Ligand SMILES: Nc1ncnc2c1ncn2[C@@H]1O[C@H](COP(=O)(O)OP(=O)(O)O)[C@@H](O)[C@H]1O
């Protein structure tokens with residue numbers, strides 16, 4: 001067994017059991033509790049680590065994690081059935097499961113996501129271990145919660161809290177999803193920024209190295225949490241020529257790709273790319289587009305500087321329903337994050353401070369829209385027979401307008417008086433005067449946590465609240 005494995009065995013109960021059955025009793029014999037405040041990746045990746053076997057085995061830094069058996073994880077995922085399959089990436093497939101105190105006394109009843117290392121995949125034991133060490137110790141409202149792991153023979157699995165709305169990439173770019181409203185996009189940017197900032201503010205900063213939209217998970221209320229730290233490092237910042245460049249094309253910082261220079265500022269660049277994705281509704285790499293338009297940063301960066309060109313790049317699916325002032329600030333921030341000079345980029349704490357006030361900006365025009373209700377249900381039989389749809393004007397808009405209309409209108413008038421771009425004036429006028437069939441509208445109608453309707457509105461629309 002390599003020295004590396006020898007060390008790892010000691011602090012992750014259950015690991016390598018099958019290979020070295022004789023080690024465990026010895027471990028417990030020699031253990032004296034040693035207060036290691038924090039276990040660093042360098043402690044375990046370096047075979048010549050000053051930490052001895054007994055030091056590691058007696059740390060309690062990972063004691064919050066449950067060590068599951070493979071059998072238990074098979075049980076909670078119905079033997080990793082296809083119907084429980086959530087998706088798969090470089091690490092391996094992910095399955096939904098459910099745990100409660102029938103599985104283990106004291107376990108909180110909750111849905112979980114079980115990620116299984118694929119031995120043929122692009123990642124391996126070290127990535128699995130990195131995830132355990134980072135998420136086992138660093139807890140934050142905007143980092144996904146690692147509940148436990150399984151390490152049996154060759155099997156490596158991770159058990160996380162289940163995030164109902166999957167990842168941001170799918171929410172933004174998959175056709176069947178509804179459009180994320182402006183305010184939700186900003187909330188996601190702030191929260192993801194807080195998660196990343198928390199990692200950077202550690203005594204030994206953790207560099208995420210794979211910050212991207214598909215690694216930002218969303219719960220039912222669109223709270224954002226970062227996931228996937230298999231490629232993370234808490235090693236020294238600087239030129240890293242010893243390891244291969246890791247990360248994702250379209251998100252990785254130029255200095256890291258070109259000369260292997262890795263720092264927290266590389267993550268800030270990736271954050272800038274995600275911010276740009278939120279603003280534009282376009283993915284970082286879009287192979288269906290041609291030439292310069294394939295790479296989002298190359299296409300959008302020159303336009304970010306010029307506020308008059310902003311409406312060329314803001315996601316058209318927002319249909320003008322965004323804060324112009326907020327969009328300008330966010331665009332300027334994205335531009336700074338995407339600077340080719342790492343030192344010119346803002347720190348994550350500055351990023352968060354810049355984005356937070358955008359949550360309170362209310363200069364968001366609200367357009368009327370029409371909802372197309374499929375005429376199903378007890379009273380809709382006539383129309384159903386004819387195969388038609390009933391078009392009703394959305395009551396919610398009426399209600400909302402009563403409350404917010406005056407204030408919004410006042411703000412809008414002031415904005416227009418201030419002589420903002422002519423194009424916007426024209427666009428907003430259009431928005432106010434036409435019926436819009438939109439995904440955003442559907443969100444409002446169906447009363448997701450993005451926009452919750454008053455109960456009366458559901459009744460008026462014949463939709464179960
Ligand atoms: N904790 C979780 N809750 C819900 N879905 C998850 C969770 N973790 C991962 N997933 C989903 O599993 C799929 C694969 O995830 P992952 O292995 O991280 O690959 P990638 O990041 O390349 O998409 C993704 O669609 C992701 O949304």
Ligand SMILES: [Mg+2]
Nearest residue numbers: 089214215228
């Ligand atoms: Mg992921």
